[in-house]
Amino acid sequence: MNIWEMLAVFVAGISxxxxxxxxxxxxxxxxxxxxxxxxxxxTATVSNALGLIPGSISGAIGYREELTGQRPRVLRLSVAxxxxxxxxxxxxxxxxxxxxxxxxxxxxxxxxxLVILQPRISKAVQRRRDRDGAPAHPDGGPLLFVGLMLAxxxxxxxTAAQGIIYxxxxxxxLDDTMQRLNAVKNVLAAIVNSIAALFFLFVADFDWTAVVxxxxxxxxxxxIGAKVGRRLSPTVLRVLxxxxxxxxxxxxxxx
Numbered sequence: 001m002n003i004w005e006m007l008a009v010f011v012a013g014i015s016x017x018x019x020x021x022x023x024x025x026x027x028x029x030x031x032x033x034x035x036x037x038x039x040x041x042x043t044a045t046v047s048n049a050l051g052l053i054p055g056s057i058s059g060a061i062g063y064r065e066e067l068t069g070q071r072p073r074v075l076r077l078s079v080a081x082x083x084x085x086x087x088x089x090x091x092x093x094x095x096x097x098x099x100x101x102x103x104x105x106x107x108x109x110x111x112x113x114l115v116i117l118q119p120r121i122s123k124a125v126q127r128r129r130d131r132d133g134a135p136a137h138p139d140g141g142p143l144l145f146v147g148l149m150l151a152x153x154x155x156x157x158x159t160a161a162q163g164i165i166y167x168x169x170x171x172x173x174l175d176d177t178m179q180r181l182n183a184v185k186n187v188l189a190a191i192v193n194s195i196a197a198l199f200f201l202f203v204a205d206f207d208w209t210a211v212v213x214x215x216x217x218x219x220x221x222x223x224i225g226a227k228v229g230r231r232l233s234p235t236v237l238r239v240l241x242x243x244x245x246x247x248x249x250x251x252x253x254x255x
Contacts, residue, residue, distance in 0.1 A: 001209055005037045009210055013217020016052060020218070021059030021186060021225025022232070023241050024163020026052065030214055039207055045092065045158065047210045050197035055218025056190030062226020066183035073174075074184055076139045078191050080149035085192035088156020089199040116242060140173040147173075148188065155192040163189055164241055179230060 001009070012033040016026030027048060034044035060067075067074065139145070147169045155162035166185045167178070174181060200206070232240065 001037050006209065006213055008033050009037065009213040010217045013051060013055070013214035014221040014224070015217075016214070017055030017058065017218030017221020018225040018228070019221075020052065020055055020163060020189065021062065021222050022182075022229035024166070024185070024189070025247075026055070026218070026221075027158065028247070034207075034210055037210070039210065042092070043205055043207055044210075046197070046200040046204045047207045048214060049089075049193050049200060050206060051211045051214025052218050053190065053193045053197055054215045055222040056186060056193050058219045058222025059226055060183070060186040060190050060222075062223055063179075063183035063186055063230065066180045066230070067187070070180065070184060073139050074187055077145065077148055077184065077188060080145050081152045081155075081188040081191040082195055084149040084152025084154075085156035085195040086199060088153040088158075088192075089196035090156075091153070092157045092196075093203060140170065144169060144173040152188070152192050155189070156196040162192070167241060179232075182229060 009030070012030045016030045018026075019029065020026035030048050030052070031044060034048060035041065039047065148166065151162060151165040151169065154165070163185050166188055167181060170176075170181045170184065171178065
């Protein structure tokens with residue numbers, strides 16, 4: 001890389017770390033930049049996964065206040081993220097690069113619909129619980145566990161818009177605020193990125209210049225994203241999720 005390409009990757013890392021902490025889809029910023037520097041798609045994907053780990057951890061630390069009281073939930077859902085992330089990483093090297101191209105925009109679009117309808121769905125679910133006298137499951141039950149595990153398979157494979165899918169599933173199945181769910185999302189994303197990158201370390205080639213630049217940039221961005229994201233109201237956060245997700249769908253369809 002020349003100096004300008006290195007600067008572009010660094011700035012992309014900051015942007016990705018920021019947007020990943022607030023919403024998700026930061027890979028849609030870093031991945032095209034890495035390809036533009038001449039990296040092969042698989043090398044760009046694995047380098048991106050490793051580089052974004054500090055950003056995910058930084059964002060999770062920035063949201064530590066919202067994680068208070070959520071330890072049992074996080075531990076349970078982390079198992080789903082761990083299994084799914086490892087499976088997705090294996091599939092990245094086993095399947096052709098076009099394997100997910102058709103289904104991903106559909107998944108993201110469905111996630112956005114769930115995010116938009118989440119307040120109504122949550123109210124309808126709560127009314128049913130009140131009528132039946134059934135308490136809300138604090139961890140979302142088996143449905144959320146399986147849903148997040150499948151989302152983590154995709155996350156280990158590519159990661160773009162992974163956070164949006166997480167938020168849509170948790171928003172529908174957990175009775176909690178968007179900010180607290182966003183904090184959980186950041187932890188799960190860090191786990192998926194970490195397990196996928198650990199697997200790639202033994203079986204794939206990295207561009208270590210790209211990894212370092214994205215790592216430093218995303219760590220900075222994670223702190224920026226935490227400061228900005230924690231100040232957003234639930235409505236503004238939901239609007240931002242839909243806006244970023246729409247851009248993600250367009251970009252995925254045009255690839």
